[in-house]
Each structure stands twice: as C-alpha cells, then as structure tokens.
Amino acid sequence: MKLECKHVWEHISGYLDKQLDPELLAAVEKHLESCEVCSAVLDSTRNILILTADDRTYELPVGYSARLHARLEAVLKEESG
Amino acid sequence: MRAATATNESALISRVLAGETELFHELIRPYERLVYVTIFAILKNETEAEDAAQETMISAYRNLKSFRGEAKFSTWLVTIAMNEARKRLRKAKTAAENSLTEAVEEVEGDFTPAVLTDWREIPLEALERKELKEKLREAVAMLPEKYREVFVLRDVEELNQEETAAALGINITLVKVRLHRARMMLQKMLVPYLKSQTPARGGFFRRWFQ
Numbered sequence: 688m689k690l691e692c693k694h695v696w697e698h699i700s701g702y703l704d705k706q707l708d709p710e711l712l713a714a715v716e717k718h719l720e721s722c723e724v725c726s727a728v729l730d731s732t733r734n735i736l737i738l739t740a741d742d743r744t745y746e747l748p749v750g751y752s753a754r755l756h757a758r759l760e761a762v763l764k765e766e767s768g
Numbered sequence: 769m770r771a772a773t774a775t776n777e778s779a780l781i782s783r784v785l786a787g788e789t790e791l792f793h794e795l796i797r798p799y800e801r802l803v804y805v806t807i808f809a810i811l812k813n814e815t816e817a818e819d820a821a822q823e824t825m826i827s828a829y830r831n832l833k834s835f836r837g838e839a840k841f842s843t844w845l846v847t848i849a850m851n852e853a854r855k856r857l858r859k860a861k862t863a864a865e866n867s868l869t870e871a872v873e874e875v876e877g878d879f880t881p882a883v884l885t886d887w888r889e890i891p892l893e894a895l896e897r898k899e900l901k902e903k904l905r906e907a908v909a910m911l912p913e914k915y916r917e918v919f920v921l922r923d924v925e926e927l928n929q930e931e932t933a934a935a936l937g938i939n940i941t942l943v944k945v946r947l948h949r950a951r952m953m954l955q956k957m958l959v960p961y962l963k964s965q966t967p968a969r970g971g972f973f974r975r976w977f978q
Contacts, residue, residue, distance in 0.1 A: 739904065
C-alpha cells in the first residue's frame, strides 16, 4: 500500500491514538520514514497533545470546592427532610 | 484499583439513595474538577462555569435514582455537565449569533494540517512554555463547539471514545472524525508557534505580536 501525503494526514489522529490496523500502520510508517513534511505534521500535532496534557493541571477558582459543598449542603438539608 | 473504586462508588450511591444523603459529598468529590473543566471549556467564563458546576451536582443529586450504573458514574456526571453548559450557551446567544455559529459549523471545511518541514521542540523554558499554552487555550476556545466538546473530553479530560460518545450522545465514528478535525484545526492555528525558529533569546513571541 503506497500512500500520498494527504492520505497520511487523514490518519494522523489514528496513528497518535494507536488505532490503525497493522497494514495501514505499516504503510503510514513507511511514508513517514521518507517524508519530512508528514513527519513534521505528525510531530507538531503530537506536541499539541503533549502541551494539552501538560496544561491539564490548570487551576480551579479559589474556594470552588468549598462553595460547591456549601451549596450542596443547603440543598441536601432542604430536601432530605 | 479501578474496580475497587467502582465498587466503593456503587456502594456509596446505594447508601445515598437509602437515606445517607451526607455521603453525596464524598461521592462527587473525585469529580469536582472534571465537571468544572468540562463546563469551563464550553462556557469560557469562570463565574458562569462555577454556577453551572454547582447546578450539575445538584441535578445529579436529585436524579441519582435514575443512574443505572450502565455508564460510569463519571460519564453520567459529564453528560449532565455538558447539558447544563449547552443550555446556558444557548440562552446566552442571541438569535443572530446562533445562526452565525451554525453557519460556520455547517461549512465542510478543509481539515488538512498546515504543512511545515521544520518544527520546534516544545520549549523547556517555563515562561515560553506558559505563553505557548496560553496560545493553545485560545486556539481551543476558537474551535467550533462540536469539535471543542470532543477535544476537551478526549484530549483534556482523557475520557475514552466510548465515554465521550456516551457523554455527547453521538456515535464513536463521529467522535473519531471530530477529534481528528479538532486536532488538525489546532495544528493549523498553532503552527506559527510550533515552527522552528532560531530567534534571539526571548524574541520568539515578540515577532508574532507585531
């Protein structure tokens, strides 16, 4: 199976998520070995996912949890009786 | 580990339903963050997101009886959170904005990535990295809603395909398609920042702001 660049692009996500079937995976990898453009597309997309993962710890508003539980407590009290 | 958590969780749910309502606090504690982040990604407003997160949890409490345990509890919560966020978003939009957004979303766009031959490594320097993340957040915020939802659930929240499909009420194929498109759109938007540069120290971002 020989792939063109634009076909490889369609499978970038599948490749990153390890969802390509073996035959397609082999074809994509073969293409990537010799194609600078597709390798750069793949790496830049992967970098976005790495940054996303790295950003996952962004801060919640101060006091969020306390206010949430206080409001819940009020509802629980009101409705349990 | 996961199984133990799930068992503990279903035991908690039964006890809450049996009248130990105080335990509801404990039940939702592990998901406070998940619920907030999911909603914030849609609403992009802290105050509104916090209020919606509270409403989500209250609604989960009131509807706990209807949780059947077919989905994971976290997925069920995300579904409620997503509905709450969408409801508020609809309310906030004027009719004009609405039709505009829909028009944009209907466009079968070109979801190909930006071509580059030289990319840069993710900067290790804290400040530069922080700026790049800021750009990433802006880009995510600019994605059309249906793509942003999938991106947030899959790549930010790390829900799996099945959970994402369940939370959004769409099928797995659509999850895959939208995720791929979301990533390609982000790659295109962020490519100026991902390209290889050899600037003077500290000059990298300045040139994009000029």
